[in-house]
Amino acid sequence: MDKVLILLAGFPGTGKTYLCNIINERLGPYVLVSPDELKEYYFDKYGYHNLEEKQMIEKEAWGKYYNIMENQMSSGRRIMSDYPFSKKQLPSLQLLTEKYKYKVITIRLTANLDILFERQRIRDLDVSRHLSHVVTKYQAGDRLENRSKADNLLTHDEFIERCTTRGYDTFQMGRLIEVDVTDFSKVNYLKLIEKVGLLSKDTVRTD
Template structure:
């Protein structure tokens, strides 16, 4: 694959990280650009005392995210990124894609919202998840033995509001594939990979034709 950006989009708790690992294994080298990992890093570096300060860290994170994407596209790296993308991110990503003539695939993951909330809650309570996601203040080294006592856990009402008002389930850029992951056992990941490889092959032929023509 040549100069491809894969965006793993869709609702929280749909298994975007799991899918990214499948793609990397089957489709070759991709630089994995994770907004979550960047945010966790800057929470470690700066810490925050309240949610307003946390928002400032998020601004720094997005600035760095686009900076890294720009650098990767300058050298022609294949890039994959997972996030519940919305219209907020679309203009900047589209600008970079057009500047560096990248081919884009959006894989949008959807599922039953009640089930997704249960997955999200389980994820937030997992000791492996970075604590900064569920507390209103954080500094490097903070630890909470009982995560159910975290003071910024997502409520059901807020989760549903985010999923239904932020456009997570409508985001798309470039070629769109949509997967229902309500039941993981029924997801045909092999078919998705075959479709992506076919799309890439056809796109490569088209690009070669255009180069030869002009």
């Protein structure tokens, strides 16, 4: 089995998880490793009283993420992960892929930032969104039906600042596929998945 790592990268609100699930259905099985799901698990496990405590939990979640990645790579499994990856994650991921000689495909999703902010806002206001993403203190079981009252919602300026300074739009490992998803209806997902399938069988190893 080819040792392949697919990274669904790019700006928030670009449908990375959706695409991840489609690729897994059509080309899988892949081991799916989600930093956000790990963060949510640890937020539920520990809870936090302020943003400093939240950052400490996020640090533990990232440690677990890299541990899972290494365990899966040591077994030679095909892996897929979705996140707005940035320069922060690049060194650790490079070390792992070089150590275990993994092929890497980066699918970088981009879009108009104003449109993405609206998508992000709608998602954050949805009660199905894990509450920890939008509040400064959290304990498992907390509820907030009116999400507009959450005290850690991103403003437009904060969202744009994150997207333009963290390198979401430049992150790349291995072979790159870049897709503009400003209008989801114009994205040819079948063609994209076909390209991913071809590259996963015939792609260069990451440097």
